[in-house]
Amino acid sequence: MYAYDAIDRELVETRVAEFREQVARRVSGELTEEQFRPLRLMNGLYLQLHAYMLRVAVPYGVLSSAQMRKLAHIARRYDRGYGHFTTRQNIQYNWPKLEETPDILAELAEVEMHAIQTSGNCIRNTTADQFAGAAADEVDDPRIWSEIIRQWSTFHPEFSFLPRKFKIAVTGAQKDRAAIKVHDIGIVIVRNDAGELGFQMWAGGGQGRTPMIAKLIRGFVAERDLLSYLEAMLRVYNRHGRRDNKYKARIKILVHELGADEYARQVEAEWARIREGVLSLPQAEIDRIRAAFDEPPFERFEGDSRAFHGKRFEDRGFQRWVRSNVKPHKKPGYAIANISLKPVGGIPGDATADQMDAVADFADRWSFGEVRVAHEQNLVLPHVRQDDLYGLWLALGAVDLDTPNIGLLGDIIACPGLDYCSLANARSIPLSQALSERFGDLDRLHDIGEISLNISGCINACGHHHVGNIGILGVDKKGEEFYQITLGGRADEDAAVGRIVGRAFDAHETVDAVETIVETYVAQRRDGERFIDTLERTGPAPFKEALYGAD
Amino acid sequence: MALIKQGRVLQDRWQTAETATEALKPGAYFVSLELWQAERELLRGKTAIGITLPNDTDPEVLAPDLDRIAAVALRFPAFTDGRGFSQARTLREHLGFRGEIRAEGPLIPDQHQFLLRCGVDAVVVDDAADTGPWLAAARRYRSVYQPAADDRIPAYRGRHTAPQAIAS
Ligand code: HEM
Numbered sequence A: 001m002y003a004y005d006a007i008d009r010e011l012v013e014t015r016v017a018e019f020r021e022q023v024a025r026r027v028s029g030e031l032t033e034e035q036f037r038p039l040r041l042m043n044g045l046y047l048q049l050h051a052y053m054l055r056v057a058v059p060y061g062v063l064s065s066a067q068m069r070k071l072a073h074i075a076r077r078y079d080r081g082y083g084h085f086t087t088r089q090n091i092q093y094n095w096p097k098l099e100e101t102p103d104i105l106a107e108l109a110e111v112e113m114h115a116i117q118t119s120g121n122c123i124r125n126t127t128a129d130q131f132a133g134a135a136a137d138e139v140d141d142p143r144i145w146s147e148i149i150r151q152w153s154t155f156h157p158e159f160s161f162l163p164r165k166f167k168i169a170v171t172g173a174q175k176d177r178a179a180i181k182v183h184d185i186g187i188v189i190v191r192n193d194a195g196e197l198g199f200q201m202w203a204g205g206g207q208g209r210t211p212m213i214a215k216l217i218r219g220f221v222a223e224r225d226l227l228s229y230l231e232a233m234l235r236v237y238n239r240h241g242r243r244d245n246k247y248k249a250r251i252k253i254l255v256h257e258l259g260a261d262e263y264a265r266q267v268e269a270e271w272a273r274i275r276e277g278v279l280s281l282p283q284a285e286i287d288r289i290r291a292a293f294d295e296p297p298f299e300r301f302e303g304d305s306r307a308f309h310g311k312r313f314e315d316r317g318f319q320r321w322v323r324s325n326v327k328p329h330k331k332p333g334y335a336i337a338n339i340s341l342k343p344v345g346g347i348p349g350d351a352t353a354d355q356m357d358a359v360a361d362f363a364d365r366w367s368f369g370e371v372r373v374a375h376e377q378n379l380v381l382p383h384v385r386q387d388d389l390y391g392l393w394l395a396l397g398a399v400d401l402d403t404p405n406i407g408l409l410g411d412i413i414a415c416p417g418l419d420y421c422s423l424a425n426a427r428s429i430p431l432s433q434a435l436s437e438r439f440g441d442l443d444r445l446h447d448i449g450e451i452s453l454n455i456s457g458c459i460n461a462c463g464h465h466h467v468g469n470i471g472i473l474g475v476d477k478k479g480e481e482f483y484q485i486t487l488g489g490r491a492d493e494d495a496a497v498g499r500i501v502g503r504a505f506d507a508h509e510t511v512d513a514v515e516t517i518v519e520t521y522v523a524q525r526r527d528g529e530r531f532i533d534t535l536e537r538t539g540p541a542p543f544k545e546a547l548y549g550a551d
Numbered sequence B: 001m002a003l004i005k006q007g008r009v010l011q012d013r014w015q016t017a018e019t020a021t022e023a024l025k026p027g028a029y030f031v032s033l034e035l036w037q038a039e040r041e042l043l044r045g046k047t048a049i050g051i052t053l054p055n056d057t058d059p060e061v062l063a064p065d066l067d068r069i070a071a072v073a074l075r076f077p078a079f080t081d082g083r084g085f086s087q088a089r090t091l092r093e094h095l096g097f098r099g100e101i102r103a104e105g106p107l108i109p110d111q112h113q114f115l116l117r118c119g120v121d122a123v124v125v126d127d128a129a130d131t132g133p134w135l136a137a138a139r140r141y142r143s144v145y146q147p148a149a150d151d152r153i154p155a156y157r158g159r160h161t162a163p164q165a166i167a168s
């Protein structure tokens, strides 16, 4: 993992001291709330319906066990004993006290963490494939490049007051687990025909009220040119992105209005001027950061573990968990273990302090001290020996973290909704809990198979509803909470925005409607077909008919 | 108005002229871009002249005139409108402008270091403004992660250069 050097440490510690001063000026009344607002927002401190909310960055979703223990400690000492892992691989605390936030930031700095740029119209925490460095289908490790981007984007003097927030995602794998096509900039690490490493640059994806899939802007940017190309992309956006209307301010609107070709032309023109300058990355720095993500000392195994397969055969519960939660690792004899934060009837993404501590212990014992946060609001132990999976599974069960539903219908993504959020039209959490209960039968869940169900409490789409196979959006109908359903969204390499099926339902009807959708799929599916494949084959007609009757 | 420049608070000696005749009087004057473009031939002889650049205008329009003008004023209609940061860098880094670049508008002290890094060297503030936080913010962060108009060495280069080379 990357470890701070003196420069990284100085910057984060300076920020803590600065924020401490600002909070003191607010508490003494020297700053009004209006003056304090932009300052707190630069440190991830929001004011929500009932309290402040602090969003802490988990850079590209990577945590050490020591960092995870610190997150647990903060939940216990400064909050109500839990935290919420978000779709942006961050963690949010819902009940911090203003006076204590500088202490929280100081504690985070001790473990090389911060809340810098977790809100505001700046470049936010860069997200990446949660299987980085472990996935079997990886061209290169996206953590290296995400760390380079983290540093370049931190306190960027030119791009801290953009037209709107800016999100960058990186994947180094064939299969896109980082949803790069619904980000302002999506980066895919590739090799060109000459075998050189470089980047495919996408731009203009995003969700919110005008969901769009990113367009390819350049097929190949060499390693040393990553920062100069990004800087050109951002400069064109900063100068020409719309500032007259906040709903049209994201880069997706600029790329859409100019057209991807014209945007790319302007970026190329800007790039030509800066490409050969100081922005070109020295090989020594690429090497330094690459070395930080060197493989842990894996043991050598010839192939799959026989004992592991024996256990799968003996213990049905274990087998079920392995089927959904364990993914192939690049090294023989190892596996990637996903930890679901979606217990039946639970709140998606919430973890208690005790659970966080337990995960830190498991990481030390079984995964070289490494943990990842997935954008689906789950945790990952990236490097577990197959031989250890059974012990891990038993240990997870003891802290209620063994729900076998990764990628299945119970693995619901949901935003905080009306329970916390001042922008919400409707509650997301109780609906996701009701759906999770309805589909609580694990055998049935496994029979239904792979499907994504995403819920947002309003059109801002924090719960990624546009790209859920089944998307649920909270709407307000004359002061009552209703939910609109979309079908066919997906966030992978074939990203697509879901289409509305018909009139909205109330909360109760919504649960039944999802049941109807699932039954329709089960009746229509052919052997081995996932929900999304069936839907793409049949189109929405059978689903609409089942929901609303023939007309 | 007061001007924060090079770590000091000064009285601003610049005025704004609405017509060419006014701008040609003794003293230092800012004129609008339109006025400059309309009266370029008249105004080009004067040295203490500055142009106020609207924040949606590409600084390239000033390219032919930059060697004749002493200052450019960038307007920030709100502290959240960051277009001026890009304009300043373009003026310094691409167009090589060496005169004063001043920032005007409801900016906040916490932006001071960003402004300086982008090549803005003077900030206009109310006479009554508390300049303490502005001066403190200018020197707060000692290291930088990215290159900008101020020639500071970004971490990714400084880490691999001999310390003497960084200091010089
Ligand atoms: C509770 C306080 C929150 C507020 C006030 C808030 C506000 C917003 C707003 C206004 C947008 C729309 C931005 C736009 O379209 O330009 C947005 C988008 C988004 N938010 Fe949140 N959000 C909150 C919490 C969260 C949480 C908890 C998550 C993760 C679970 C999250 C993840 C996202 C994502 C992924 C998007 C969509 C990105 C896109 O537009 O492309 N937000 N949020």
Ligand code: SF4
Binding pocket: A415, A416, A417, A418, A421, A422, A423, A424, A425, A428, A456, A457, A458, A459, A460, A461, A462, A463
């Ligand atoms: S989608 Fe809407 S309701 Fe949900 S967290 Fe975002 S802003 Fe709030």
